[in-house]
Structure formats: structure tokens, C-alpha cells
Amino acid sequence: MRARPVDLLQRWLDRQLDGPPAAWLAAQVAHLAGEHSDRDLYVGVGLVPRKLGKADLALTAEDHADAAAACAGWDPTDYSVDQAARLLLLLTASHRGEAFDAAFYELWRTADVGEQVTFYRGLPLYPDPARYLWRATDGCRTNIKAVFEAIAHRNPYPAAHFDEVAFNQLCLKALFVGARLHPIQGLDGRHNGALARMMTDYAFERWAASRPVSWELWRCVGPYPDDRCLQALARAVADPDPQTRRAAALACHLSHVPAATALVAGASDDTREALASGALTWAALAATAP
């Protein structure tokens, strides 16, 4: 039988904890699995880092495969012990149904930064995740990069639940807070004309101000380019920054619009070779980016 997320969290923590921290966590899980008060949940979740510390959670390749099998897109990369334990307690307490929802609402509205990061990373795991849509879109309005990235990066939730307006805002906001686009799950399945236009407008705005333009931006422009987008792509293919030139060429190469693919001709020999061989990908660019 396929393991549930709650089972996996328990397994990973059991493997890593011992002594008083393990005993404390076991007691909390046993208590929250039964009748308990809101305050028990608040204090239990609140105390986790004080009781268990914040070490990295050690995970194997097999653990990652188990995670993806238990919940589509779940990526526990960079989890810490306190994050895993807080999610374990929440999932354990969720059997209370509506009472849990109300308590979780309170917990979330008074969360500190570490808790916010944890709660947003857990979005795909909660029962009926769609009910947290407002919370997730509201979370994207934060200026705290770590919180924003908890929603935007390595998280299947936005691509699965955000409408076009919210998803486009997520992508644009990423550039504003200095977060990468590459770790946004499902990005290439959510391209649209409005996003291409918004990204292009942003590029022109940055150029007008003599400010750098993120090389990643072109990924969102290539799929649905209008005339102005094509103008911008043509400029980016010849940009002084080599990373931008390669990214713009890749965006054009992947486009289904002939006027965009034609711009690849303006790229360097090396770049065109890398495109032809399949070596130039968004993953490859992301891996070499400063």
C-alpha cells in the first residue's frame, strides 16, 4: 500500500530523532490524534523547534520518490526537522474536521516566519487543499522572500490551484523579490499571452531605467509572443549579457511561433549548436546561473 504523507513524515522523523525529543514528539502525536483543545495544537506546534531543534532532515533518493508517490509534486528538498514535525502534527490533528480548520486558520494568522514557511510548504498535503487558495494567494503578497519561495518553489500548489491572474502575478512577483523562476513547478504548462505581455512590459520598463533584466524572464515570453514581445526577444538575443543571450535564444527555439524561432538565427554558433544538440535547457541555464 502506498504510504500517506503523514506516514512518511513520521518515518523520516523516527529515523532521525531519539531520546527526549523523540519521546516529546510521540506524546504530541498521540495526544493530537485524539480529543484535544485548540490550545494544545497551538502550543504543540509552537514548541516544536524548542523541543526538536532545526537540523536538516536527512532524506534519501528513495524518500523523495516515496514523497512524489504519496502526493503528486510533493518535494521535501531542504526540509528541516521542525518543518517536518510541524506538518506531522497538523496532519495528525486534521481528523477534527471543521474544528481543525478553525484552529489552523488561527494558527496561520499568527504564524511566525518559520511557521509560515512550513505551512505554505505543506499546502499540497492538507485535506481538501483547495480550501487554502485564498491563504496561498494572500501569502504571495508577502515581501519576505523565504515565505514567498515556500509557496512558489518546489510546490505543486500554485500550478494546480491558481487561476491565470494569480499565477501570472506569482511569476512576476518572483522577479520582484529576486526569486528564481526555474523552481516554480508546472511553469511551462501555465504559459499564456497575458504573462508574455506582462513580462515584456517589465523588460522594457527595466531597460528604460538602465536596470538589469532577469535572464529567466524570456522563458515566459517565447510561448505566446505578440509583436512587442518579438521586438523584445530580438533585442534580448543580442544582449551584452551572455546568459541573457542564451536564455532568449532558448525561448525562441522552444516557441511554436515562426517569427520567434526565426530569431534563433541571430544567436552565436555555440548557442545554436547547444540548442541543436539539446544541451541548452532551462535546467542547464539555471544550474550555471550566478
Place this chain on the structure above:
Amino acid sequence: MMFIDPHIHMNARTTDDYEAMAAAGVVAVIEPAFWLGQPRTSVDTYIDYLSTIVGWERFRASQFGIRHYCTIGLNSKEANNEGLAEAVMEVLPRFATKEGVVAIGEIGYDEQTALEDKYFRAQLELAKALDMPVMIHTPHRDKTKGTSRSMDVCIEHGLDPSQVVVDHNNEETVREVLDRGFWAGFTLYPQTKMGSERMVDVVRRFGSERVFIDSSADWGKSDPLAVPKTGRLMLARGIDPEDVRKVCYSNALAVYSQSGQISESDWLSPAPIDQRTLYEGNSVLRGQSPRIDDGGAGDASPVAAMSERDLLIE
């Protein structure tokens, strides 16, 4: 030299202040929950305020390389609004366990009313239940009696004086505070609290054991550089550098580190996990060695070039 300002209301301060403090060697600040000047009328605004000091302000400070901690409590002025106070007491346990919360505070007396007394005691019980240090605000009016009474009530509730800071002391209150084993905070705040030359005399008379200073800078006319300025003045007036270090740095660290939420390693060698979630690799030292031997602050310090007269807080 590194400084800690263990009592400052940063949410009332500007980014210029953060920059100046960082340049002057302030590595960490503690922001006690307090009154905003405008009284709150509902628990919801109180919740958002507490969320601000555990979350947003902590983040804001981190962007300037300053570590931000806070204390959580219902202040004495607003304890007099019973409906509000009851509701705030309900949410305090939730906030007291947040990351970076180093004490229950600032609590105590303002007018020494029955309601202030009731909620002061209730919060001492909360601190005891959570095994947390306490920061006591001593009253402006009827100060000497209010200070004694605050300590009496702590003892009555079974608190250990080594876990309790009595703040806003003056020459009249300090003797009893130290004799009874409590920590004595002094606030360098122009016009109303301590002046810096008086503070130099206090350290000469009472020593540096369990004595430390803060700015309590807030929305009033106050000075976010009060700690580095006074530290430098003490050195200029011949106070032993080790005593200056205790009064401006290590004593505050010692008492509040009993919470387990503040440690020198937070700014000297931040843990990778913290960098990942909040601080983005910002070590205060940024790969350099600590600024310790330059007579009070680095060359870039706004305090370094000040004449003795400019250092004074009167």
C-alpha cells in the same frame, strides 16, 4: 566592539536608524511588546502587532544585518482595558513560543491599579509555566515603591530573580534591585530616564555585575544609538573595557539566553538552516573578524567620529 540594545521599539524606527545602528556595531536588538501611543481597541490589532514584532520586524532587521528578538506581553497601560486584556491573555501563550521570543515582557505597573496587578501576576504565572525570563517595566510615577512592589510580586509567585530583568532603573532603585539578585536595566532616554554621564557614575558606584543599558527608543524623542554612544563615553571616561562589554553586550545576552532563543552564534556563525529561511546568508561579520579592539566601534561607525559632547544623552 559589538553592542546589543536589549530594549528598543524598532517598529517605530526608520531604515536610517537600522543602518546607523549596524554601522555603530549593534549586532542584536530586543523589541519588547508595548503600547503604541495610540491605545488599541481590539484584540485583533493587538494580534497583528504581536505578529509584526515576531515576523515582519525581525525580517526587516535581518536585511540590515541586525538580529532581532522580542518579548511578548500585555503592557501595564492596556491592562486597564479589561475586555481587551482578557482577550490578549488568551492569545499570549501562542505568541510566547514563537521563534526569537526571549522573555515575557515588558510587564509590570503603570499607575499600580488593581487590573494592572491582576494581569501582571497572570503573566508571571505564564512565564513560570513556560520557563521563560521576564522583563519588567517599572513605572514612571511612584517609581521607587513600584519597583519594590514589582520584585515582591515576582518573589511571591516563585520566580527566580536570576530570570527577571527590572528595567528603567535610576540611582534610587538600583541598590535594592541588585541586592535582591535581579538584573538591573538602565534606559538612556533623553529628558525622562537616565542620562549618559549619570550612567557612567552608576557603573563606577555599583559595578557591572547584572547591570546593562538600553535605549528604549520608540516613537518619542529618543536615540537608537544610545547604547554605542554610552559605551564609548564610558571608555572615554576610563571605565574598564571589560565592564563596558558587560554593560553594553554580554549581561543582556546572559540573562535573555536563558530562553534558549538568543545566542552569540546567531550573529557570529548563523546556522545554515536559518540562512535558508530568513537571513539569506547574512552574517554580521560578512567574513571579517569581529570589531572588538577599536575603542568602541568600527571606522564606519557614526559614533566613532563624535566628540564626547556629541555622545552625551541628557
